[in-house]
Amino acid sequence: MKTQTSPPNPLSETERGNRNELFLPLSASERGPGGEVSGSRSVRLNHVTKEFGVGDAKTVALRDVSLELPYGELVLLVGQSGCGKTTLISIVAGLLDPTIGDVDVLGQSLTKMRGSRKVRFRGSNIGFIFQQYNLIPSLNAVENACVPLLIAGWPRKKAIEKAASVLEKVGLANRMKSYGNQLSGGQQQRVAIARALVHEPKLLVCDEPTAALDAASGRTVMGLIREVAVQPDRAVIVVTHDSRVYDFGDRIVSMNDGGIENIETDREKFGGTGH
Amino acid sequence: MNWVALRMLTGDKAKYLGIVFGVSFAALLMAQQSAIFAGLMRNTTSQIRDIEGADIWVMDKSVQFVDDIKPMSENRLLRVRGVEGVAWAVKLYKSVARAKLADGTFQQVILLGLDYDNKDSAGRVVGQPRAERILAGNWEDLEQPDAVFLDEFGWRYLFGDTPYEQGRSLEINNKRANIVGMVKCKPTFQTFPILYTKYSQAIQYNPPEPKTLSFILVKAQDGVPHNELCAAITKQTGMKAQTNDEFFWTTIQYYMERTGIPINFGITVFLGFVVGCAIAGQTFYLFTLENLKQFGSLKAMGVSNLRIIKMVMLQALVVGLIGYGLGVGGAALFGLVFETFVKSAPPAFYFGWQILVIAAVAVAVIITLSAAMSLKKVLFLEAGVVFR
Numbered sequence: 001m002k003t004q005t006s007p008p009n010p011l012s013e014t015e016r017g018n019r020n021e022l023f024l025p026l027s028a029s030e031r032g033p034g035g036e037v038s039g040s041r042s043v044r045l046n047h048v049t050k051e052f053g054v055g056d057a058k059t060v061a062l063r064d065v066s067l068e069l070p071y072g073e074l075v076l077l078v079g080q081s082g083c084g085k086t087t088l089i090s091i092v093a094g095l096l097d098p099t100i101g102d103v104d105v106l107g108q109s110l111t112k113m114r115g116s117r118k119v120r121f122r123g124s125n126i127g128f129i130f131q132q133y134n135l136i137p138s139l140n141a142v143e144n145a146c147v148p149l150l151i152a153g154w155p156r157k158k159a160i161e162k163a164a165s166v167l168e169k170v171g172l173a174n175r176m177k178s179y180g181n182q183l184s185g186g187q188q189q190r191v192a193i194a195r196a197l198v199h200e201p202k203l204l205v206c207d208e209p210t211a212a213l214d215a216a217s218g219r220t221v222m223g224l225i226r227e228v229a230v231q232p233d234r235a236v237i238v239v240t241h242d243s244r245v246y247d248f249g250d251r252i253v254s255m256n257d258g259g260i261e262n263i264e265t266d267r268e269k270f271g272g273t274g275h
Numbered sequence: 276m277n278w279v280a281l282r283m284l285t286g287d288k289a290k291y292l293g294i295v296f297g298v299s300f301a302a303l304l305m306a307q308q309s310a311i312f313a314g315l316m317r318n319t320t321s322q323i324r325d326i327e328g329a330d331i332w333v334m335d336k337s338v339q340f341v342d343d344i345k346p347m348s349e350n351r352l353l354r355v356r357g358v359e360g361v362a363w364a365v366k367l368y369k370s371v372a373r374a375k376l377a378d379g380t381f382q383q384v385i386l387l388g389l390d391y392d393n394k395d396s397a398g399r400v401v402g403q404p405r406a407e408r409i410l411a412g413n414w415e416d417l418e419q420p421d422a423v424f425l426d427e428f429g430w431r432y433l434f435g436d437t438p439y440e441q442g443r444s445l446e447i448n449n450k451r452a453n454i455v456g457m458v459k460c461k462p463t464f465q466t467f468p469i470l471y472t473k474y475s476q477a478i479q480y481n482p483p484e485p486k487t488l489s490f491i492l493v494k495a496q497d498g499v500p501h502n503e504l505c506a507a508i509t510k511q512t513g514m515k516a517q518t519n520d521e522f523f524w525t526t527i528q529y530y531m532e533r534t535g536i537p538i539n540f541g542i543t544v545f546l547g548f549v550v551g552c553a554i555a556g557q558t559f560y561l562f563t564l565e566n567l568k569q570f571g572s573l574k575a576m577g578v579s580n581l582r583i584i585k586m587v588m589l590q591a592l593v594v595g596l597i598g599y600g601l602g603v604g605g606a607a608l609f610g611l612v613f614e615t616f617v618k619s620a621p622p623a624f625y626f627g628w629q630i631l632v633i634a635a636v637a638v639a640v641i642i643t644l645s646a647a648m649s650l651k652k653v654l655f656l657e658a659g660v661v662f663r
Contacts, residue, residue, distance in 0.1 A: 095575055116579055123577015134572040136279065138286015150276055151577050 042235030043069040043092055048101030050087050061087040063258040072232040077239045079255035085239045093126055093205045094118050106202050123151050127196030131208040133188040135180045142167055142176040145194040152199055166194040169228055186217035193224055204229050206238040210245055222248040280586035293558045294594045298638055301551020302602020305544050306634040307609050312540035314623035319530050320523045321461035326402040328395055329492035330501050333508055333516045340529035344369055346486035354512045355491050360499035365390040365401045367490040368477040375446040385469045388477025401492050404458045411439045412456020423452045426460035429468025447480040462622055548637050556645040563649035570653045580654050587650050595642035603634050
C-alpha cells in the first residue's frame with residue numbers, strides 16, 4: 001500500500017502551497033460523462049492480450065496480462081524496450097483496445113466503452129505526461145497548461161486563471177508567459193505536469209517523463225509528480241526504464257516479453273528508503 | 276479550441292505567411308488573368324455597348340460577330356420597318372478604313388456612320404454618344420462637311436500625348452476627315468481609333484460598293500418582347516436579328532471559339548490554381564505534419580475527431596480568407612494601376628463580381644484540398660502515437 005514517506009521536494013514551502021486548495025474537485029458537469037469514480041481499484045486488467053498485425057506479421061505485444069492498481073499510489077511500469085510497457089499504458093489510457101481481455105479504469109469498463117464516450121472519458125479523467133512534453137510551441141506555458149480545461153469547455157479566461165495557479169504550484173510562477181523554446185527541458189516537463197493535472201484527473205499516465213532530462217532534472221520532475229500528483233483518490237502510472245528514479249515509486253511493475261514479470265511493493269528493495 | 280487552432284496556425288510566422296502567400300498568389304494570378312481575359316473579351320463588344328438607343332441589331336444572316344461585316348443593300352431597312360412590332364429602324368455603317376496622317380504614316384481606323392436621315396422617335400440620332408461621353412467639340416459640328424469625331428484612345432494612338440486641339444485632320448482614301456471633337460469610347464479589342472461620322476459621309480470614305488449597309492438598329496414598340504421581335508424579323512426578312520445581349524454574347528462566343536485567347540488565359544489561370552494548390556497545399560500539409568504530435572496529444576487528451584476537423588478547417592478558412600483578400604485586392608490594385616498609368620493603350624481589365632466568385636471558388640477548392648490532405652493524416656492518426 002501507499003508509503004507515506006515523500007521524496008525530497010524541489011519546491012520551496014511557498015511554491016508548494018496548499019495542494020488540497022489547489023485541486024478542488026470539478027463539479028459533475030465539469031467532469032463530464034463517465035467521470036464518476038467507483039471501486040477500490042483504479043485500474044483492473046483481466047487477462048489482457050494485445051496483438052498487432054495479422055498472419056506472419058502478427059506481433060503479440062501483451063500476453064494475458066492481469067493487473068490491479070490501487071488509488072493513492074505512484075506505480076512505476078518498468079522493463080526493457082519492447083517489453084510492452086507502452087502498449088499496456090496505451091490500453092490503460094484508452095488509446096488502444098485490447099485484442100482479448102477486459103479493462104476497467106476508474107470503475108468504468110473501457111472494453112465496452114466506444115467512440116466519443118471514450119474520448120470524453122479520457123478528457124475528463126486521465127492526465128497525460130509525455131516523454132517529449134508535446135507542448136504546443138505557439139502557446140506559452142500558461143496557455144499550454146490550460147488546454148485540458150479548454151477541451152472541457154471552460155471559458156478561456158477562467159481556464160488560464162486555473163492553469164496559472166497550477167503553474168505556481170509546480171514552481172513556474174515567473175515563467176508563465178514563456179514559450180517552450182525559452183524553457184529548459186525540466187521546466188517544459190513541469191508545464192506538462194501542470195497541464196496533466198489542471199483538470200484534476202483521477203488517473204495520471206506518464207510516459208518516460210525523465211527520459212529527455214538529465215539526472216538532476218529527472219529527479220526534480222519525479223519529485224514534483226510525487227508531490228503534486230499522488231492523492232488518495234488518484235492513481236499515477238509512470239512508464240520508465242530510468243532506474244535512477246525507481247525510489248519515487250510505491251510499487252514497481254516489471255514487464256518482460258509482453259507479460260508481468262514481477263510486482264514489487266517493498267520499497268526498500270528498490271531503494272525507497274525515504275528518498 | 277478554436278483559439279488554440281488559430282494560435283497553432285499563427286505560431287510559426289514563416290509557415291503561416293508561406294501558406295497565406297501561396298493562397299494569395301494563386302488568387303492574384305487567377306483573378307488578374309481572369310480579369311484581363313474578361314476585359315479582352317468585353318473589348319470585342321465595345322461598339323455594341325457604345326451604340327446606345329436601340330434594342331435589336333439586324334444583320335446579314337452570315338454575320339458571326341460585330342466586326343464581321345457583310346454589307347447589305349439599303350432596301351433591307353424598309354423590309355425591317357415593315358415587321359410588326361418595330362417602332363423604328365435606322366442604318367449603321369461600320370467598316371475598317373486606312374487613314375493617312377499629316378506626317379505620311381498610315382493607320383487603320385474603325386469608321387462608324389450614324390444615320391442622320393432617320394432618327395429615333397425623339398428626333399435624336401441613334402448611336403450618338405451621350406453628352407458625358409463628348410470630351411471636346413460640339414456634336415452638331417458633325418453636320419459640317421468632312422467632319423468626324425475621334426475617340427479619346429484614338430487621339431492618343433494617332434497623336435501621342437499632344438492635348439486635343441481642334442483642326443487636326445486625316446486622310447481616308449484621299450478624302451479629308453476633319454476632327455471636330457473627341458468622344459469617350461469603350462476600349463476596343465483591336466485598339467484601332469474610332470471615327471464617328473454621318474452615314475452619308477462614312478460611305479464616301481471607302482471605295483464605292485453596291486451594298487453599304489452594315490447593320491440595322493431597331494427599337495421595339497412598347498410591350499413587344501425583344502426576342503419575339505427578333506424571331507419575327509428573322510422569319511420575315513431572312514436576316515439575323517439579335518438583342519444587344521445576344522449580339523454581345525455571340526461576339527464573345529466567336530472569339531472564345533475561334534481564337535486561342537481562352538486557352539492561353541485558361542492555361543495561366545489553371546497554372547495559378549495548380550501553383551496555389553502546390554504552395555498552399557504543401558505548406559499546409561507540412562504545417563499539419565509538424566503539428567502531428569500536438570494533434571495526437573490533443574486527441575489523447577480528449578479532443579474528438581470532429582473537433583479536430585473543425586480546428587483544421589478553421590485554420591484553412593482563415594488562411595483562405597486572408598489569402599483570397601490579399602490576392603483579389605492585389606489584382607484590383609493591378610487593374611487600378613494599369614488603368615491609371617498605362618495611357619497609350621485601352622485597358623483590357625474587367626473586374627466584375629464574376630471574377631470574385633471564380634477566385635473565391637478556386638481558393639475554396641485549394642484550401643479544401645489542402646485541409647483534406649492534412650485531415651487525412653490527422654484523423655487516421657492513432658492517439659497512441661504520442662507514446663511512441
